[in-house]
Amino acid sequence: MSYVEVSYLGQVSHGGTILGMKSAVSTPTQLVTLIETEAWPIGTRLRAQTLADRLRVSRTPVNEALQLLEEKGVVRRERNRGYFLAKATADIPVALLGELRQSEDDTIAAIYFRIAEDRLQGLLPDTFSEAFLRTRYRLTPGQLNAILSRIALEGWAERKPGYGWSFSSMLTTPDSLLKSYRLRLALEPAALLEPGYRLDRQVLARCRAAEQHLLDGGIETDSADQLHDRGVHFHESLVEASGNAFFIDAIRRVNRVRRLLSYRSMRDRKRYGEHCHQHLELLRLLEQEKNLEAATAMREHLGSTICNLERISELLQATLATTAATAHPAQRKKRKLP
Amino acid sequence: MSYVEVSYLGQVSHGGTILGMKSAVSTPTQLVTLIETEAWPIGTRLRAQTLADRLRVSRTPVNEALQLLEEKGVVRRERNRGYFLAKATADIPVALLGELRQSEDDTIAAIYFRIAEDRLQGLLPDTFSEAFLRTRYRLTPGQLNAILSRIALEGWAERKPGYGWSFSSMLTTPDSLLKSYRLRLALEPAALLEPGYRLDRQVLARCRAAEQHLLDGGIETDSADQLHDRGVHFHESLVEASGNAFFIDAIRRVNRVRRLLSYRSMRDRKRYGEHCHQHLELLRLLEQEKNLEAATAMREHLGSTICNLERISELLQATLATTAATAHPAQRKKRKLP
DNA sequence: TTTTGCATATTGAATACATAAAATGCAATA
DNA sequence: TATTGCATTTTATGTATTCAATATGCAAAA
Numbered sequence: 001m002s003y004v005e006v007s008y009l010g011q012v013s014h015g016g017t018i019l020g021m022k023s024a025v026s027t028p029t030q031l032v033t034l035i036e037t038e039a040w041p042i043g044t045r046l047r048a049q050t051l052a053d054r055l056r057v058s059r060t061p062v063n064e065a066l067q068l069l070e071e072k073g074v075v076r077r078e079r080n081r082g083y084f085l086a087k088a089t090a091d092i093p094v095a096l097l098g099e100l101r102q103s104e105d106d107t108i109a110a111i112y113f114r115i116a117e118d119r120l121q122g123l124l125p126d127t128f129s130e131a132f133l134r135t136r137y138r139l140t141p142g143q144l145n146a147i148l149s150r151i152a153l154e155g156w157a158e159r160k161p162g163y164g165w166s167f168s169s170m171l172t173t174p175d176s177l178l179k180s181y182r183l184r185l186a187l188e189p190a191a192l193l194e195p196g197y198r199l200d201r202q203v204l205a206r207c208r209a210a211e212q213h214l215l216d217g218g219i220e221t222d223s224a225d226q227l228h229d230r231g232v233h234f235h236e237s238l239v240e241a242s243g244n245a246f247f248i249d250a251i252r253r254v255n256r257v258r259r260l261l262s263y264r265s266m267r268d269r270k271r272y273g274e275h276c277h278q279h280l281e282l283l284r285l286l287e288q289e290k291n292l293e294a295a296t297a298m299r300e301h302l303g304s305t306i307c308n309l310e311r312i313s314e315l316l317q318a319t320l321a322t323t324a325a326t327a328h329p330a331q332r333k334k335r336k337l338p
Numbered sequence: 339m340s341y342v343e344v345s346y347l348g349q350v351s352h353g354g355t356i357l358g359m360k361s362a363v364s365t366p367t368q369l370v371t372l373i374e375t376e377a378w379p380i381g382t383r384l385r386a387q388t389l390a391d392r393l394r395v396s397r398t399p400v401n402e403a404l405q406l407l408e409e410k411g412v413v414r415r416e417r418n419r420g421y422f423l424a425k426a427t428a429d430i431p432v433a434l435l436g437e438l439r440q441s442e443d444d445t446i447a448a449i450y451f452r453i454a455e456d457r458l459q460g461l462l463p464d465t466f467s468e469a470f471l472r473t474r475y476r477l478t479p480g481q482l483n484a485i486l487s488r489i490a491l492e493g494w495a496e497r498k499p500g501y502g503w504s505f506s507s508m509l510t511t512p513d514s515l516l517k518s519y520r521l522r523l524a525l526e527p528a529a530l531l532e533p534g535y536r537l538d539r540q541v542l543a544r545c546r547a548a549e550q551h552l553l554d555g556g557i558e559t560d561s562a563d564q565l566h567d568r569g570v571h572f573h574e575s576l577v578e579a580s581g582n583a584f585f586i587d588a589i590r591r592v593n594r595v596r597r598l599l600s601y602r603s604m605r606d607r608k609r610y611g612e613h614c615h616q617h618l619e620l621l622r623l624l625e626q627e628k629n630l631e632a633a634t635a636m637r638e639h640l641g642s643t644i645c646n647l648e649r650i651s652e653l654l655q656a657t658l659a660t661t662a663a664t665a666h667p668a669q670r671k672k673r674k675l676p
Numbered sequence: 677t678t679t680t681g682c683a684t685a686t687t688g689a690a691t692a693c694a695t696a697a698a699a700t701g702c703a704a705t706a
Numbered sequence: 707t708a709t710t711g712c713a714t715t716t717t718a719t720g721t722a723t724t725c726a727a728t729a730t731g732c733a734a735a736a
Contacts, residue, residue: 057500186528
């Protein structure tokens with residue numbers, strides 16, 4: 001193999017690594033998502049600074065996004081007065097959303113998930129070099145670094161002292177998902193008992209509305225991704241109300257990894273209705289500041305999921321036992337191979 | 339201000355950012371630390387591959403380190419047979435250790451700590467640009483990036499969607515340390531109750547030896563850093579035995595931030611003796627696989643520290659109240675400043 | 677058979693420059 | 707007086723190249 005490698009757009013790249021990853025999602029996409037999830041009415045005035053503050057960027061990318069959305073007919077511009085919402089939530093064409101999501105960042109996310117998937121399936125060695133990833137997934141140096149930074153942040157691989165990287169055991173064992181739930185079982189009820197716990201009324205209302213949406217048919221109509229996100233959002237909102245940055249950080253981290261694991265677990269929608277009612281009950285208890293009872297309810301809520309996972313895990317292992325011998329790719333020895 | 343800035347070695351730098359941070363500590367330092375902490379006897383054969391595996395690098399840096407140590411007289415070389423330990427642990431001159439620690443990496447660590455300290459003292463704004471840090475601390479692009487990567491990994495600052503960074507609340511509030519303990523209180527007892535918990539006999543023995551060393555005078559003679567590290571090591575060892583990567587990751591992360599906070603808290607050595615006995619009791623319980631009792635003991639152990647912290651916190655706040663008006667730097671408004 | 681010693685191959689960081697993207701100041705306008 | 711619209715400034719990434727640090731293959735020695 002030569003030193004010089006041709007990367008996926010045909011440029012020749014030699015090395016050189018950059019931090020990368022400005023934002024996970026492009027501004028237009030985020031803007032549409034915001035309008036969508038908060039169901040803004042037609043005619044709403046869209047102030048640049050307000051939106052910019054909301055998305056944590058400056059007015060420039062917001063204005064560019066608005067300009068784009070005007071071309072697509074989602075917003076209307078009045079010269080020297082600004083932009084106004086021209087379409088109701090539901091009327092935004094799905095094709096447009098899809099179009100907006102095809103940005104470079106989403107490419108990076110896609111490759112990121114592919115790497116996680118490959119790792120879960122045992123297709124990647126325990127240690128690897130950056131060059132290995134670059135060639136295997138046809139990455140530019142920038143993409144490579146965006147991905148590695150993200151993986152390091154999520155904690156499922158880490159830089160070795162010398163050259164190279166090694167995976168942590170987060171994604172290796174078949175019961176990783178179960179283990180992530182056990183961490184949540186330790187953390188989330190405790191978060192509800194933090195001194196100074198305070199669930200903002202607005203946050204509470206939004207959470208309640210989301211659960212109601214699910215019960216009103218959302219369970220069937222939402223995509224698997226949306227269902228997952230809503231679940232994560234609910235639990236993170238509750239932990240955020242603890243006001244303890246360490247709890248929040250730990251929960252966010254485990255949830256980001258959990259996203260990778262959830263895709264592999266059986267995700268039937270049967271239990272979601274039950275979950276909704278448990279969530280609503282939790283909100284009710286927290287509203288009344290019955291945090292002790294809420295913590296117990298949370299323990300039971302997570303506990304029931306764990307029980308379910310354990311049953312699934314047993315089933316899986318029984319299934320694997322019959323196919324393991326042939327299906328599993330051979331583990332390669334680290335040293336001394338011809 | 340001109341576009342071009344002169345960095346601290348006099349080179350002109352324009353931007354360009356690199357991931358950086360190969361290893362936290364240089365190989366010679368690590369090697370000496372290893373020999374020191376495990377108290378290897380004189381004459382011990384130092385096999386390159388064994389050491390390399392231990393330090394997670396290849397034989398090359400190990401061999402270079404050994405060569406360096408031979409020049410310093412710590413190890414002895416026999417041609418075609420390898421290296422052997424020439425000096426007993428205690429006989430390694432302190433000056434040599436200091437010499438080895440003056441590597442570039444330690445510079446980065448020093449600046450990293452300075453930034454954390456400045457942040458804790460409220461000298462840094464909630465959001466900042468990379469250029470701001472680069473000029474304020476006279477950093478080369480490489481150093482800048484090593485530091486930012488580390489900070490992002492530790493979780494006390496994060497990249498904003500656009501340009502710029504913002505600090506999380508981990509280091510801002512005066513009771514951050516207390517909050518970190520509350521997370522540990524939720525995590526560590528739970529870790530001891532994980533199914534499949536298994537504390538390796540060798541690890542147990544090493545922990546016990548370390549506590550014994552402290553009781554045998556180590557509390558007085560060890561440096562504050564060493565005391566801190568030993569405490570962290572004890573608790574992380576116990577959590578690692580849970581076999582749950584999520585618990586381990588969460589505890590490691592909180593401890594890395596805690597290192598920054600501990601420097602600011604009063605650290606008298608009075609309570610260390612008490613801690614040692616609690617630690618030994620924990621080890622005894624875990625050895626007998628009385629994990630339920632161990633979890634309770636852990637809860638009490640951490641709980642007593644929290645009580646102590648709360649008392650200190652009250653004292654501090656009382657003190658601050660009298661000096662706050664003048665001592666606190668004025669919070670600057672984000673926008674619209676001349 | 678294992679380990680050393682050394683030459684060679686590979687890795688990824690440092691540097692410099694060019695450029696796209698985002699932040700910001702301010703006059704014009706509602 | 708707040709907001710828009712736009713020009714300008716600032717920020718940080720992309721690309722190409724060089725080079726020091728690290729990894730590794732293999733003959734020689736124990």
